[in-house]
Amino acid sequence: MEFSLTEDQLAIKDLSAQVLADLSTDERLKALQEKGEVYDKDLWQQFADSGLLGMAVPESYGGSGFGLVEICLMLEEQGRYVAPLPLLPSLALAGLALAEYGSEEQKTQYLTALATGESILTAALAEEGLSNPHKTVLNAEKNGDQYILNGTRVCVPYAKESAVVLVPATQEDGKTVIFLVTPGTEGVELEYQESTNGEPLYTMTLSNVSLSQAQVLAGADKGEEAYKFMVDRGNVCHAATQVGIAEEALKRTVEYTTERKQFGKSIAQFQGTTLRCADAYMDIEGMRSTYWQAVWKLSENMPAEPEVRAAKYWACVAGGRVVHTAQHLHGGIGADIDYPLHRYFLWAKRNELNLGGGSLQLAKLGALLADKESVVNVL
Template structure:
């Protein structure tokens, strides 16, 4: 068992950490305040060749592995979680389903612009009445000649305003008395397709979260992604990979909170000595370091299993569940160690705490992860 990163992974980590510290971190606080999407950062990430990192070189990707993807998500999230979630969704939700289930023609047409950064990747599963119960999809896709006509709503869609096309699920018929759900690639500039960006969120203010409204949107039949009736199954497989991204995000945010809490504790004096000398704070910081290490190892294990072509559904759920809950705990403790200053925006840790909450909700709530794990252990 070898815990060392490969030479390539080490190089990617060095490159992205330097980029994150120089290009991403300096404006993170202001972007959060102004809710400004980091467009320029993603232009530069495209120049670095990061936008198609784990996808094949023939489609403009870098041919890297899932561990490398996790490293990039962690480092970006350590600097700015809004940037981290934008990148994670772009790869794991936007590009992955096209890579996994698309035809060669679809990959050439749709995966290439994702890899080059020409389009951000987005994925439409959640609906106003279909959250944890994604099988409750109400969006419909009806065949009319050579086209499919799609009607419905999708909500909480990351990157919707910056995606030139979205992979989404729709009910395409009935089979054995049950909904037949299929996936389609839908251009966002199609007639009848509206992207609404007016959510007011608790955190991740610099990321783009939208509602999609589809009114008689016509797409060619060849925009079917994968096999008809297998859209729901395909998107569950996509979410397994996405959960590795959420786990990596959680590790990055937790790492940033830990580093600020550690630094503050050595600088802040009370009762005649630095607060890092009080055992209560030493224990808090020791627990933070412990839990971050365990979470990162779980993320890497899930990523490694995926790269080996082995089952990783259970481990992806575990890494997402554990890392997200640990992140929420660590960011809260970081605020506590800062005391009153932790409640002030300029000390960053309150932003980490707000950003962390989404990770216990998105891509399957903590409760859903426990359901997945329970099924995987035979319950």
């Protein structure tokens, strides 16, 4: 396993950090929230103008031709600044899948617009009441040259703002097909949902939505593979974001405890504070090592399900411990919504629940290690 980064990768990480440091300040985040802005449009365009949105887009479609590693480096920095941007759904969930499975026409239409910042992309993977995102209840019925879709998806990020949504559905024979659904298509209804961290989510209801073969991303022969492709990369990208969130939460906590005085000295000098921060540091390093192992294996097209499960488990459990420590050591001010720390707790909780929480990941990992059927009910 190779952990070292190339010069290009380091440059991508540094550029992402520079753009975010300039435009995603605590004051700006508060102002955007007060205005009710669902994402930072100026920052999104700055990412496009800097070439960052096209990092994982093939060169023939206006990008730089990089991949998952570079996306994860950007997402770590996004987590560090809790910047409201649709990077993960656009680049990781939809962009990589389109680059891997899309037709020439689909790639030209959507990836080129993504690289320039003209379009946001997303995918509908979550379902109400199901702990397993691979299990779908959205149905696709073949009717001549058309597909008729019926069903509901919940918690679809940026659905209303996106040019297209990647939607998995199940045929009568039980096989999965991935469709490209435009939000404005007849029969598609979107209902806004509140999220913990302010990310715009929507319930997406499809009622007799008619789609042509041109709107199929992956047919029955490749559908389940494409679905797993999206979920695996989504999980490690949530883990990458969680590392950035946790690192910055700990950094701010160390700074605060150094300045905060009690009984005549800073609380950072108390053993209890020191031990909590040390435990948080070790949790972050565990998160980092597990997720990079998963990223490396996926980038090399190697089987990586145990590594992906382990990475997401650590992101859920260890990430939660770190932000709880940050809140605790800040005392009452940590829970004040006028103080920036609360954003890190809310973002961490959102990442934890996306695509299955720690209990599901651990149960799945246990089933894999026991060489048993991996369909596990943890409800």
